[in-house]
Amino acid sequence: MALQLIALSPIVLISSYLPFASPSNFSYPAIFNFGDSNSDTGGLVAGIAFPLGPPNGQTFFLKPSGRFCDGRLTIDFLMDVTGMPFLNPYLDSVGAPNFQTGCNFATGGSTILPAKANSTSPFSFGIQVAQFIQFKTRVHEILAQDKKIQQFLPFEEYFGQGLYMFDIGQNDLDLAFYSKSDDQVLALIPTILAEFEIGMKELYYQGARNFWIHNTGPLGCLPRIIATFGMDQSKLDEIGCVSSHNNAAKLFNSQLHARCVSFQGQFPGANLTYVDIFSIKSNLISNYSQLGFKQSLAACCGYSGLPLNFDNRINCGETKNLNGSFVTAEACNNTAEYVNWDGNHNTEAANLYVSSQILTGKYSESPLLGDSHLLAISEI
Template identity: 75%
Template sequence: MAHELYTLQILALIFSFAPAVSPLSFSYPAVFNFGDSNSDTGGLVAGVAFPVGPPNGQTYFQEPAGRFCDGRLIIDFLMDAMDRPFLSPYLDSVGAPNFQTGCNFATGGSTVLPANANSRSPFSFGIQVAQFIRFKARVLELLAKGEKFQKYLPPENYIKQGLYMFDVGQNDLDGALYSKSVDQMLAYIPKILSEFETGIQRLYNEGARNFWIHSTGPLGCLPRIIATFGKTASKLDQIGCVNSHNRVAKAFNKQLHDLCTEFRAQFPDASVTYVDIFSIKWNLISNFSQYGFKQALAACCGYGGPPLNFDNRIACGETKNLNGSTVTANPCSNTAEYVNWDGNHYTEAANRYVSDQILSGNYSDPPLTVNRPFNYKPKFINYKMLY
C-alpha cells in the first residue's frame, strides 16, 4: 500500500511538471540503442556476469536491475515518454525478454574503438552493430516461420521506422586520458569518430534512417576523475571539475556534431538528431541547488566522506578491509539530493532532469518540436520533490 501511494504521488508530480511530447516529434514504434553504462539496462551483467548488486536499483526497482544507478536511466525516461516498455538487453536470454518495441545493445564499459585484452567490456561499438545485424536477420527469419513469434519480435517495418540511439565514446576518452596529454587527445579524437562513422553507415546500409546521437557529458565533473586528476587546485575549474577532461569532452562533441551535420548532408533521406548532453549536465552541476539537489560533485554511494565521498579502492555496495578496518561503501540517505550516484554515474533524480531537458527540445540539432502545456519551465522544477 505504501509503495502504491508513493507511485501515485510520483505520477501526480510528473504530470504536473513534465513536458507533454508531441506524438509526431518523438514517437517511434521501436528503439535500438547502442552505448555504454550510461544506457546499459543489463547487458554487461548478462554478457560477462559483471556484479551490479545492491544498492543499485533501490530507488525505483527496489532491487538491482542491471543498471549502474539507484533507479532509472535517461533511456528509461525516454522510453516512458514514447509510452514504450523499458528496453531488454540483447545479451539477456533469461526471463523471456521481449524485443517487440526494440532492443538494447549497450553494455557498461564499452568503447567506440575495438576492445582489447584490458577492456572492461568486449562489446565495443562495432560488435554492437554486428549484433544488431544478426538480430535483424534472425528476427526476419523467425517472423517468416509463423505468427507465434510476433508477440516478442519487432515486425520488419518497426526495424525500418525505429529510432537508433547512441550514447558512446566516453570510455574512449576516459581511458586514453590516463596516458595521453590534451594535445595528443585532440589528435586522437578523429580516430574514434572514424570508427563511429563506420558503424552508423553500416546501420544505414541495413535500413536505419532515424539516428539520435547523444554527446558525451562533462567527464571532468565525475568524482572518480576529480579524485584522480584534480588533486591540485590548478587542475580544476571554477566549480571544481577537471579542466583537461572537460576540454577534451568539448572537442570530441564539436567533432561529433560536425559528423552529424556531414552525415545528414551525405544521406538526405536520414533523420540525424544531435543532442547536447554536455550542456544539460553542465547546467545541472553548475546550478544544482536550483533544482533541489544538495550535492553536485560528491558520490551518493561511496566511501571517504566530503568533499567527493569516493575511494577508488572500494566500489558502491562493497565491503572491504582498508587500512586495517572493515568498511562499506553505503548509499546516502536520500539519493534525490545527489547528482552523482557512485562516482561514475548519475542518480535517477539527475537522469530525470536530463531527460526532461532533452524533451524540452532546447538541446537538439535540429531542434525537437514539442508541445509545452502548463507553462512548462524545466529549470524551476525541484527534482528532489519528485521523490
C-alpha cells in the same frame, strides 16, 4: 504551453513527470539503443556476469536491475514518454524478454574503438552494430517460419521506421587519459569519431533512417576523475571539475557535431538529431542548489566522506579491508539530493532532470534541418 519542469525539485519531478507525457507525440514504433553504462539496462551484467549488486537499483526497482544507478536511467524516462516498456538488453535471454518495441545493445564500459583484452566490456560499438545486424537477420528468419512469435519481435517495417539512439564515446576519452598526454588524447578524437561514423553508415545501409545522437557529458566533473586527476587545484575549473577532461569532451562534441552535419549531407534520406547532453549536465552541476540538489560533485554511494565521498579502492556497495579496518561504500540517506550516484554515474533524480531538459527541445538540433523530433512534446 511549454513543459515547465526546470524549477521543480527532483522528488516533485519524479511524482509529476509522467502525467505530462503524451505518447501520441512520439511516432517511432521501436527504439534500438547503442552505448555504454549511461544507457545500459542490463547488458553488461547479462553478458559477462558483471557484479552489480545492492544498493544499485534501490530507488525504483528496489533491487539491482543491471543499471549503474540507484534507479532509472535517462533512456528509461524517455521510454516512459513513448508509452513503451523499458528496453530489454540484447544479451539477456532469461525471462523471455520482449523485443517488439526495440532492443538495447548498450553495455557498461563500452567504447567506440575496438575493445582490448583488458577492457571492462568486450562489446565495443562495432560489436554492438554487428549484434544488431544479427538480431535483425534472426528476426526476419524467425518471423518467416513462425508468425505466432510476432508478439515478442519487431515487425519488419519497424527497422526502417524505428529510432536509433546513441550515447557512447565517454569511455574512449576516459581510458585515453590514463596512458596518453592531454595533447595525445585530443589527437585521438578524429580516429574515435571515424570509427563511430563507420558504424552509423553500416546501420544506414541496414535500413536505419532515424538517428538520435547524444554528445558526451562533462567527463571532468565525475568524482572519480576529480579524485584521480584533480588533486592539484590548478587543474580544476571554476566549478571544481578537471579542465583537461572537460576540454577533451568539448572538442569531442564539436567534432561529433561536424560529423553529424557531414553524415546528414551524405545521406539526405537520414533524419538525424544531435542532443547536447554536455550542456544539460553542466547546467545541472553548476546550478544544482537551485534545482533542488544538495551535492553536485560528491558520490551518493561511496566511501571517504565529503567533498567527493569517493575512494578508488572500493566500489559502491562493496565491503573491504582498508588500512586494517573493514569499511563499506554505502548509499547516502536521500539519493534525490545527489547528482552523482557512485562516482561515475548519475542518480535517478539527475537522470530525470536530464530527460526533462531533453524533452524541452532546447538542446536538440537536426543539422541542416534546424528542428527536433521531440519539439512537439514540449508543447502540451
